[in-house]
Amino acid sequence: MRVHVNGDAREFPEGTTVADVLEALGTARQGVAVALDGQVVRRGDWAGAVVPDGARLEILTAVQGG
Amino acid sequence: MTDEVLTDGDQLVIGEHKLGSRLIIGTGGASNLTVLERALVASGTELTTVAMRRADTEGGSGVLELLRRLGITLLPNTAGCRSAAEAVLTARLAREALDTDLVKLEVHADDRTLLPDPVETLDAAEQLVADGFTVLVYTNDDPVLALRLEEAGCAAVMPLGAPIGTGLGIRNPHNIELIVARAGVPIILDAGIGTASDATLAMELGCDAVLLSTAVTRAQDPERMAYAMRSAVTAGRLARAAGRVPQRFWAQASSPPR
Numbered sequence: 001m002r003v004h005v006n007g008d009a010r011e012f013p014e015g016t017t018v019a020d021v022l023e024a025l026g027t028a029r030q031g032v033a034v035a036l037d038g039q040v041v042r043r044g045d046w047a048g049a050v051v052p053d054g055a056r057l058e059i060l061t062a063v064q065g066g
Numbered sequence: 067m068t069d070e071v072l073t074d075g076d077q078l079v080i081g082e083h084k085l086g087s088r089l090i091i092g093t094g095g096a097s098n099l100t101v102l103e104r105a106l107v108a109s110g111t112e113l114t115t116v117a118m119r120r121a122d123t124e125g126g127s128g129v130l131e132l133l134r135r136l137g138i139t140l141l142p143n144t145a146g147c148r149s150a151a152e153a154v155l156t157a158r159l160a161r162e163a164l165d166t167d168l169v170k171l172e173v174h175a176d177d178r179t180l181l182p183d184p185v186e187t188l189d190a191a192e193q194l195v196a197d198g199f200t201v202l203v204y205t206n207d208d209p210v211l212a213l214r215l216e217e218a219g220c221a222a223v224m225p226l227g228a229p230i231g232t233g234l235g236i237r238n239p240h241n242i243e244l245i246v247a248r249a250g251v252p253i254i255l256d257a258g259i260g261t262a263s264d265a266t267l268a269m270e271l272g273c274d275a276v277l278l279s280t281a282v283t284r285a286q287d288p289e290r291m292a293y294a295m296r297s298a299v300t301a302g303r304l305a306r307a308a309g310r311v312p313q314r315f316w317a318q319a320s321s322p323p324r
Binding site: 027028033059060061062063065066 | 093115118130140159279
């Protein structure tokens with residue numbers, strides 16, 4: 001299935017969770033937050049949050065700014 | 067008295083947060099983290115902004131580690147957001163990522179001016195206050211809008227001196243005074259500061275704090291300018307408390323008459 005991660009289309013197997021996506025991308029766990037189709041997924045829910053086909057996943061972190 | 071103004075007796079209180087420094091620094095524009103660290107230390111700041119951006123595959127960024135090591139409280143912003151919906155989602159992601167209730171709400175109308183969009187800003191402020199955030203809101207130097215944002219429950223209102231990054235100083239000092247005169251929450255002059263005298267003027271006008279970034283991070287010597295800004299904010303705060311002499315048209319002799 002296809003998931004749009006930070007705007008890039010990527011292929012993942014059915015049943016992939018938010019935690020699986022972060023693992024596959026090698027994203028740091030600290031200081032990041034995830035929105036699945038515009039809704040924040042709490043850190044504690046990452047392992048249980050299944051990503052549907054065609055979903056938009058945004059993974060944000062803090063950078064220098066402002 | 068002086069000690070009270072300069073130290074613990076004169077805290078800036080924003081919601082539940084108490085700060086000993088009235089200078090808030092933005093981290094954008096610094097050429098590298100070493101330069102940023104020296105500037106932050108020289109500024110004496112206790113609250114510093116970060117932006118939220120898409121994480122690359124490496125993840126994270128050194129700025130968080132730096133701010134935590136220096137014991138500086140994080141103030142995530144919503145810079146880059148163009149609508150209330152975007153700003154609210156970004157604020158919620160920042161709260162989740164950084165474990166803070168603080169947010170600097172900014173909704174920019176367009177890229178050329180980066181001026182705040184007042185309609186979207188007020189909408190987002192209402193939503194974020196209802197969601198339990200401590201909202202510091204970036205706004206135009208509009209006294210009416212400043213009051214509306216306070217009524218919406220914002221913990222601090224941050225009118226601009228001039229557009230972000232212009233260094234044009236405080237273009238409408240009277241508006242800033244009007245905002246201060248009616249405010250029940252801290253007023254923080256945000257954006258437009260170019261040099262130390264601008265920061266002093268903000269404090270002389272009665273602002274409770276100054277937020278600046280470019281003026282320090284893009285100065286030729288950021289560390290030195292950070293110290294200048296720290297001194298400038300203190301000087302302005304003291305002058306405001308001291309009460310300046312009235313301005314006069316004609317001279318008034320300061321030596322006794324014969």
